[in-house]
Amino acid sequence: MARRGDSDTLSTKVRERLRLDILSGLWHPGEKLQLAALSAHYETSSTVVREALTRLTGARLVELKPNRGFFVPTLSIDELRDFNELRCRAEEFGIQLAIERGSLQWEAEAHAAHHTLERTPRHASDGSGRVTEEWLTAHEAFHAKLLSSCGLPVLIELSATLADGNSMYRRWAVPTKELLGRNIEDEHREILDAATNRDAARAGKLLRQHYSLTMELIMKAGLLPEALGDSAA
Amino acid sequence: MARRGDSDTLSTKVRERLRLDILSGLWHPGEKLQLAALSAHYETSSTVVREALTRLTGARLVELKPNRGFFVPTLSIDELRDFNELRCRAEEFGIQLAIERGSLQWEAEAHAAHHTLERTPRHASDGSGRVTEEWLTAHEAFHAKLLSSCGLPVLIELSATLADGNSMYRRWAVPTKELLGRNIEDEHREILDAATNRDAARAGKLLRQHYSLTMELIMKAGLLPEALGDSAA
DNA sequence: TCCTGACGAGTAATGCATTATTTAATCCCC
DNA sequence: GGGGATTAAATAATGCATTACTCGTCAGGA
Numbered sequence: 234m235a236r237r238g239d240s241d242t243l244s245t246k247v248r249e250r251l252r253l254d255i256l257s258g259l260w261h262p263g264e265k266l267q268l269a270a271l272s273a274h275y276e277t278s279s280t281v282v283r284e285a286l287t288r289l290t291g292a293r294l295v296e297l298k299p300n301r302g303f304f305v306p307t308l309s310i311d312e313l314r315d316f317n318e319l320r321c322r323a324e325e326f327g328i329q330l331a332i333e334r335g336s337l338q339w340e341a342e343a344h345a346a347h348h349t350l351e352r353t354p355r356h357a358s359d360g361s362g363r364v365t366e367e368w369l370t371a372h373e374a375f376h377a378k379l380l381s382s383c384g385l386p387v388l389i390e391l392s393a394t395l396a397d398g399n400s401m402y403r404r405w406a407v408p409t410k411e412l413l414g415r416n417i418e419d420e421h422r423e424i425l426d427a428a429t430n431r432d433a434a435r436a437g438k439l440l441r442q443h444y445s446l447t448m449e450l451i452m453k454a455g456l457l458p459e460a461l462g463d464s465a466a
Numbered sequence: 467m468a469r470r471g472d473s474d475t476l477s478t479k480v481r482e483r484l485r486l487d488i489l490s491g492l493w494h495p496g497e498k499l500q501l502a503a504l505s506a507h508y509e510t511s512s513t514v515v516r517e518a519l520t521r522l523t524g525a526r527l528v529e530l531k532p533n534r535g536f537f538v539p540t541l542s543i544d545e546l547r548d549f550n551e552l553r554c555r556a557e558e559f560g561i562q563l564a565i566e567r568g569s570l571q572w573e574a575e576a577h578a579a580h581h582t583l584e585r586t587p588r589h590a591s592d593g594s595g596r597v598t599e600e601w602l603t604a605h606e607a608f609h610a611k612l613l614s615s616c617g618l619p620v621l622i623e624l625s626a627t628l629a630d631g632n633s634m635y636r637r638w639a640v641p642t643k644e645l646l647g648r649n650i651e652d653e654h655r656e657i658l659d660a661a662t663n664r665d666a667a668r669a670g671k672l673l674r675q676h677y678s679l680t681m682e683l684i685m686k687a688g689l690l691p692e693a694l695g696d697s698a699a
Numbered sequence: 700t701c702c703t704g705a706c707g708a709g710t711a712a713t714g715c716a717t718t719a720t721t722t723a724a725t726c727c728c729c
Numbered sequence: 730g731g732g733g734a735t736t737a738a739a740t741a742a743t744g745c746a747t748t749a750c751t752c753g754t755c756a757g758g759a
Contacts, residue, residue, distance in 0.1 A: 241532040241533070242532050242533060242711085242712065242713090242750095243712075243713070244712075244713085245532060267740075267741095268740075268741070269739095269740070277713080277714090278713060278714045278715070279714085279715090279741095280513075280712085280713055280714060280715085281712080281713065281714085283517070283741090283742090284516070284517070284520055284712090284713095287517055287520045287521055288520055288523070288524065290521070290524065291521065291523065291524015291525065292524065293619075293620060293623075299474040299475050299478060299741090299742095300474070300475060300719085300720055300721065300740095300741060300742075301720095301721075301741080302740075302741060303741095312617070312618060315563060315616075315617065315618045315621075316618065316620065318559065319556075319559060319618065319620065319621055319624075322555055322556075322559055323552075323555075323556075326551065326552060326555055330548060383548075384545070384548065385545060385548045385549065385552065386526075387526060387549065387552065387627070387628070387631065388548075388552055390526075391552075391624065394620070395620070398620065475741085475742065475743090476742075476743070477742075477743085500710075500711095501710075501711070502709095502710075510743080510744090511743060511744045511745070512711095512744085512745085513742085513743055513744060513745085514742080514743065514744085516711090516712090517742090517743095532711090532712095533710095533711060533712075533749090533750055533751065534710095534711080534750095534751075535710075535711060536711095
């Protein structure tokens, strides 16, 4: 085997690595995720890769076709609007509960998460315009923290799943000036402000705008052909 | 091995069996699901049991504690109200989309599913008052069919997950006359009627009432002690 | 007596070997 | 030469062996 004294399992770590690799586009939509290739890449046995993939299936980041293998799901721009609406509704409900129930510590942690997000560089320094993995993580952490005090694990998990799905659309959208250059910091600041001032209605509205604006930009930009499933592996 | 010419995998079948066994209460909340015991019970290797359990983890029917094993999640009556609200919101949105987009065939299939449901006996003939597995399946199939034309796979899956969660609460509620004797058939008929007459607002309202009434009855009845996690295996 | 830390049983996690299924390539037969 | 069956290669699914973790138990020392 390959481990010693850590706490959680190899499978968990591989799952997280795979998740980030899919979100960052290392494996692209439609691509077949072969067990042998992945176990070589992640330097572990096919068993743990299989478990990691199976787990990601539950989060809709991987699709399993019985007896055919695992695949990265392809995206459909037609679904994006409904997808976004579902996300908005879920988060509106979530933030409402979270604001009702959040403690002072929650407020503090939300500020902390926001601070981290603000200080994490958004774009890679290589000029590719690609969003960095660190920023993506901080962004999801910020939004997750806002909902964390809602008290409903299903909802937290749902929100994470929908966030990942949205990241996929964002990642495979045609890069445009508007998408790349958008000033997202103000939106986050306002959301944080509404939440920690316990204004659920305003927080919900701001979240909806925040998500919907991104959605509109993605829909205007369209998806890269690699995301539609007709690409080569 | 144990198979030859079927289509989908052993793992899928074991997962479905496990799912129904958990919903029906064969394994109860808090119980540890040991790989060795389960592979003996389902007559297969621990590998496929593990995969089945991992998959069910994604549907929140099983919980995995790293290096500790798999467990049936315990229930908390406090969460039920929020849980129900999330479900209502998701289904209201889903039924709205489904009604906008459903074809004539969808209408027909909804009627078919409803017919099956109506003709499937609800309670076991042994007088235990327990809901039959067949009725449970038909019930979920009916509701799933209503949403099936919404065009958003995430939402369909979410709805199925929430339905399973609700079944758990229903299963582990203290049996009361009101819960056992409720006339649920009229509600289904009305929902079907609203949906196939393309009245989204009414369908949504009826669904909300349908779910919320069950919830209220469960909250009034309370949960059996076995569901709370302090029971022996 | 109570804590601490080492041992050991039980079992979860991982790795690897084997079997089954799919997919494509080849070969007949028309 | 073309279409459908047959065989072969690739790889997904399953089974089993091994390793490593957790937790309970017990011995030794304060």
